[in-house]
Structures are given as C-alpha cells and as structure tokens.
Amino acid sequence: MSNVFSEQATRHDLQTQWEDRRKEAYLYKKLGNGKVQCHLCPRQCQIAENSVGFCKVRKNMGGKLYAQSYGKATHITVERVETEATFHYMPGAKILSLGNFGCNLDCDYCQNWVYSQLQYTPPSTIYEYSTQQVIDTAKSSGTPILSWTYNDPAVWFEFVIDTAIEARKAGLKNLFKSAFFLSPEAVSELCKVIDVFAISIKAMDPDYYKKFTKGWLEPVLAGTRSVFKAQIPFEISNLVVTGLTNNNENYNRVIDFFLKELSPDIGLHFTRFHPDYKYMQYPKTPVEDVMAARNLALERGLKYVYIGNTFQSQGLNTYCPSCKTLLIERYGINTYLKDTLSDKGVCNKCGFQTKVVGLELPYDRTPAVKLA
Numbered sequence: 336m337s338n339v340f341s342e343q344a345t346r347h348d349l350q351t352q353w354e355d356r357r358k359e360a361y362l363y364k365k366l367g368n369g370k371v372q373c374h375l376c377p378r379q380c381q382i383a384e385n386s387v388g389f390c391k392v393r394k395n396m397g398g399k400l401y402a403q404s405y406g407k408a409t410h411i412t413v414e415r416v417e418t419e420a421t422f423h424y425m426p427g428a429k430i431l432s433l434g435n436f437g438c439n440l441d442c443d444y445c446q447n448w449v450y451s452q453l454q455y456t457p458p459s460t461i462y463e464y465s466t467q468q469v470i471d472t473a474k475s476s477g478t479p480i481l482s483w484t485y486n487d488p489a490v491w492f493e494f495v496i497d498t499a500i501e502a503r504k505a506g507l508k509n510l511f512k513s514a515f516f517l518s519p520e521a522v523s524e525l526c527k528v529i530d531v532f533a534i535s536i537k538a539m540d541p542d543y544y545k546k547f548t549k550g551w552l553e554p555v556l557a558g559t560r561s562v563f564k565a566q567i568p569f570e571i572s573n574l575v576v577t578g579l580t581n582n583n584e585n586y587n588r589v590i591d592f593f594l595k596e597l598s599p600d601i602g603l604h605f606t607r608f609h610p611d612y613k614y615m616q617y618p619k620t621p622v623e624d625v626m627a628a629r630n631l632a633l634e635r636g637l638k639y640v641y642i643g644n645t646f647q648s649q650g651l652n653t654y655c656p657s658c659k660t661l662l663i664e665r666y667g668i669n670t671y672l673k674d675t676l677s678d679k680g681v682c683n684k685c686g687f688q689t690k691v692v693g694l695e696l697p698y699d700r701t702p703a704v705k706l707a
C-alpha cells in the first residue's frame with residue numbers, strides 16, 4: 336500500500352489527484368439543470384457543478400455526483416472489537432479499523448476532528464487502498480472483522496459497500512460505527528452488508544442535535560429503529576459530555592428510547608468525553624457521572640449497560656442479567672472470557688441465554704495482556 340500523496344502535496348494537488356480516483360455516487364439524482372441531489376444523508380444537498388456537499392467529499396463534476404474519497408484511508412489499525420463500544424459480538428476479536436475523512440456532521444466536541452473536518456486533514460496522512468488490499472491486510476493481520484469507523488464511515492459509503500460485499504465472500508465480518516445520520520435508502524443498503532452496527536446517539540434532544548452537531552435527531556432514531564427491525568446485532572453509545580449531557584434528564588431520555596422502542600436487551604454504553612475541537616472549556620467527564628448513568632439504566636431495567644473511555648471498572652464487565660455471575664471481564668481493551676459463558680452465549684451457572692453472539696466462530700480471542 337502506498338501513500339498516494341507526498342508530504343509536499345498542496346491542497347490543489349490533492350484535489351487534482353482526487354479527480355483521478357473518484358467513483359460515481361450510488362445514491363443521488365440529477366436535477367436537470369446541471370445540479371445533482373445527494374440522497375446519502377438527511378441533508379439531501381443540492382450541489383451545483385464543481386461544488387461539494389456539506390461533507391466536502393462528494394462533488395458534482397459534469398452533472399454527476401462523485402465520491403472523491405473512494406478507497407482513500409487515513410487510519411488503518413489493528414484493534415479489538417471492544418474499542419468500538421461493541422461488547423456482545425465476537426468479544427475479544429481483533430478488528431481492522433479503517434478511517435476516512437470528511438463528515439456529514441460537525442460536532443463541537445468531535446474527537447476525530449482532524450479527519451472529520453477536511454480542512455484540517457494533512458494530505459500526507461491519506462493513503463489509497465483497493466478493496467482487495469483491505470481484505471488481504473485483514474487476512475494477513477488475523478483480523479476477522481473490518482471496522483468502518485473513526486470520522487464517520489457514512490461519507491465513505493460506496494467504498495464501504497463494495498469492500499463489505501467482497502469481505503463477506505472472503506469470510507470476514509463488517510462492523511459499521513457511525514453517528515447514523517443517514518437516509519433511509521442508505522440504511523437499507525447497509526443492512527444488506529453489515530454484520531454489526533455501533534450506533535452513536537448524541538442525545539435525545541432535537542435542539543441539542545441542531546446546536547451541537549449541525550444535524551438533526553429524528554433520522555438517527557429512524558435508522559436505529561430500522562436496524563432493530565432488521566434484527567441485525569447492534570449496540571448504542573451515548574457520549575456523556577460534561578456540562579451538556581451529564582444529567583439525569585439525558586440519561587432518562589436515552590433509557591426511555593430503549594424501553595419504549597427498542598429492547599432492554601440491547602447493549603448501552605455511556606462513554607466519557609474529553610475536551611477537544613471547539614469544546615475545550617469543560618473537563619473530561621468524571622467516571623462518577625457515567626457510573627451514575629449506568630446505575631440508573633440498570634435500575635430502570637436495561638440488562639447490559641457499560642461505561643466507556645475508562646480503563647478499569649466493573650462498568651466494563653458483562654454480568655449475567657439473571658444471576659449476576661461475571662461472564663466477561665474487561666481491563667482496558669483486554670477481554671477475558673470466563674468459563675461461566677458457553678460458546679452459545681448461555682450463562683453456565685443459571686442457563687440464561689444472553690445476547691452475546693459469535694463465540695462459536697473460530698477466532699483468536701487471546702487477550703494482549705494476561706491477568707496476573
């Protein structure tokens with residue numbers, strides 16, 4: 336794999352090279368006046384010739400919409416599936432995490448802002464990959480799961496779809512971690528090729544979405560309902576931002592969504608924020624806040640509630656919802672599967688069928704660090 340952009344590449348050079356490697360977008364329509372309308376996300380940008388949409392990576396060229404970032408990655412890293420706030424799908428498995436650039440949101444506290452906001456992305460950090468190269472890399476690094484993650488894989492849609500199809504043929508799984516600000520058509524297409532979703536719901540407040548993410552809430556909830564209806568495994572995380580969402584009103588609204596529209600069996604992760612991007616004035620979320628959120632959710636009947644962005648806590652472990660036996664212990668990103676959990680995800684102590692899946696698959700689950 337090669338870095339297609341030299342350290343000296345200028346923004347002009349970058350644009351020129353992009354135009355050589357573009358791919359026609361899958362979800363758009365021509366408006367008949369040289370303009371196109373993108374149907375990938377709820378913004379439905381109407382884009383004039385030689386202009387880009389809000390996400391800055393989809394461009395109208397000659398009356399056609401192109402995904403300019405097709406096959407271009409910023410990060411490719413071997414991690415663990417737990418990194419993605421995914422605790423119930425092949426726990427402990429290695430993943431090949433792929434990041435891109437651009438985003439269809441602009442969250443004030445974005446923790447990936449260098450890549451999500453294209454104007455800050457150093458061209459020298461962008462690499463070009465083919466679908467086959469991604470699959471070969473996953474195979475050679477022993478990662479059974481491709482994780483489409485980091486900035487927001489939404490804007491990388493065409494490459495995700497193309498690669499995910501081939502990855503499945505090669506025996507790999509696909510994880511899609513996203514803020515899920517997507518059109519119904521995009522969600523429908525993703526549901527055909529993605530094996531597990533990690534969905535980030537920022538808050539349950541429409542005003543909050545408009546003010547702090549520049550998006551809107553309802554499409555995120557609609558997409559989540561669709562995944563639930565399609566019975567594809569997924570878990571949800573809620574970033575608890577100091578001064579914004581570290582309060583019972585937020586926690587209760589998120590919990591209400593689970594109880595009223597999803598299921599108490601879905602994994603929920605309250606994750607800690609750290610100061611970043613435009614939101615530097617508040618400190619990192621105290622562990623006590625995310626633990627309070629977790630306790631509230633457990634009291635109200637959710638079965639699998641976790642905390643995130645912390646190293647060691649009971650809030651990282653999976654317990655049997657029925658007899659409270661420890662089933663999976665976590666320390667940092669290390670996962671220790673206990674013999675209290677069967678390969679079918681059943682608690683060996685009381686016989687309760689948990690929502691942990693994929694343990695019957697052959698994959699390396701050796702933790703990077705052994706417990707003393």
Ligand code: SF4
Binds near residue numbers: 377387391393438
């Ligand atoms: S994906 Fe980008 S171009 Fe398409 S509607 Fe969303 S912001 Fe606009």
